[in-house]
Amino acid sequence: MERVRVLAGHLTADCLDINEPSISRISTNAASSQGNTVDARYHARTGINSRGDYEKMYKRSIQDPAGFWQEQAQAFTWQRKWEQKHMDFNFDRWKGEIGIEFFKGGTTNMSYNCLDRNVKEGRGSQICFLWEGNDVGTDRRMTYQQVLDETCRVANWLKQEGVRKGDCVAIYMPLVCELPIAMLACARIGALHSVVFGGFSAEALASRIEGCRSKVLVTATGGARGKKPIELKKIADAAMDISKKNGFQVKSVLLYEHPAMPKSKVSSQQGRDVWYHEVIPKQSSSCAVEWLDAEAPLFLLYTSGSTGKPKGVVHTTGGYMVMAAVSTKYVFDLQPGDVYWCTADCGWITGHTYLTYGPLLNGATSVVYEGVPTHPDPSRIWQIVEKYKVRQLYTAPTLIRTLESHGDEFVTRHNRSSLKILGTVGEPINPRAWEWFYKVGGEGRCPIVDTWWQTETGGILITPLPGAWALKPGSATLPFFGVHPVLVDDKGREIDGSGEGILCMKTAWPSTIRTIYGDHKRMEETYFSTFNGYYFTGDGSRRDDQGFYWITGRVDDVINVSGHRVGTAEVESALQSHEQVIEAAVVGYDHNIKGQGIYAYVGLHEGVERSAQLKKELKALVRREIGAFAAPDVLHWAPGLPKTRSGKIMRRVLRKIATKEESQLGDTSTLADPSVVDKLLETRGQ
């Protein structure tokens, strides 16, 4: 099914996205593919300081990936070494099942490598997490030894609750240290964690709990982001009620009391809910690690696709560990003891790989900030940079645009001399925001690593290496070691040299998605059937004559809102669940701050009044079904939707109407009823 949708939607003549740039391509694409060149000087401690240094290592990584990756893996503790022929993959469906294997035969443990190894190497008293709360003045620091001890306590509690190797634990937490600790505790005993972002609704949480049958939920009374406390426990309770109705019962809940939401304000259920501060301190601070096969699953993380329900992307222990560590080291030139800050939440893949695992595997000090970047004012980010003397700052274009909109003074009032490297992820960065981040945020001295990757790739695949080559604002530049990208045309033929096409990967890297939890076939269909023999990223890209990649945005029905993936099908399905709605279609449109906003066309049953109140209700419905971040920015009453004779919605037309580009609708002769377009133009803005 997935395959059909992608092909039908984007690669056939009807709406060929690569020829007809969709509005998802934000102003990045307005820049010429040559762009401005910015030569930010930086001397990397990794020793990769020129394109020549890179080419040498890159060539080796492509010619002998098995040899390259095993060399990298040696930096870690393995209980048993991998076999000589440790790496294998099949991206060709005709040859059999899609499969990827790295470090076959080896056994290791992520929690051991993140914590015990650092303590053994003398970093026990070094700060592991520098936690900063939402309110100025609330902070906390934890050393590697303290994080190890606490991880063991939580791991012991999980064991006591019957969690075993291969079981799945759902985590629904604010960004407090206990969140990455819960992840590390699962990893220690071989349980899979499934972190659900705190912004997801009860419905979304329930479907994720049921999806992986988590008997245990780790959650909190609430959280603090900005002015309003978040009532996490209330949402978690509602989610568990929904699951119960669906026949699945969570057995135990570990409940962390967040200062913003005191115990007295939440209800807890006897026999199911236990207080973190009561049970965890009683546990032993030592817990032997479970040595796991390199290919044993480490976690699953749900992400939105172009069709159906979100998918539980599965990453495994060995390959993911090595990719997380090596990419963090080279991309951020991260060394033990560096104070590094990734502003992502652990609810997303960036928080997994580059807030938790990557920095800890490299013995760094990871800043963990719970609040919103503009609270109490837009200088907060820079105030934290100054307070902790942050060396690497990794964030998202949407945040950069927000900060830029508030003016330079909020930035310049803080000392940023500690900053050496800036990073961005999540969506194409428009050159203007890039330049502002570079000149104002980084005082014109810090290279910006514009890192392209996905939940499914586990780690960064296309990125600059700091100081190794001159940058071009808006380009993620070159593939990381061991990564072999190709651009293909709509027939799946590889494009040589400079050109534009669909971004695919020709070979496996260690943290390639292994499967979709419980549905391997879906993973094969989603990523390996659009173009047989390649991993299909869902993104379009250009490659310039220097070999630099310029990501142009999604070519499927996924919208990137503030760097968060939202599936159009999910929003449509939420809207359609309203009894007065007959049909709905959702597209993305250019949004100054969010990159893309959500534009929803909604058709109502005969006789239903198109009221402002109903619009409010529908937005609230999406918030309830998915989460606030997925609520439509614009609701457009649609007397009908532009459909082809076969009933397929012509989204290209909807995108053009959304952006007031109706003069460029293109060929609409295949529409079953072309008059629908005029009717839609009439109702725009109503």
Ligand code: PRX
């Ligand atoms: O469209 C690409 C965009 O984000 C998508 C992946 O989203 P997600 O799995 O949520 O992971 C986000 C964090 C890794 C991609 O398919 N994307 C990510 N990074 C970039 C980007 N688009 C352009 N430039 C980037 N640097």
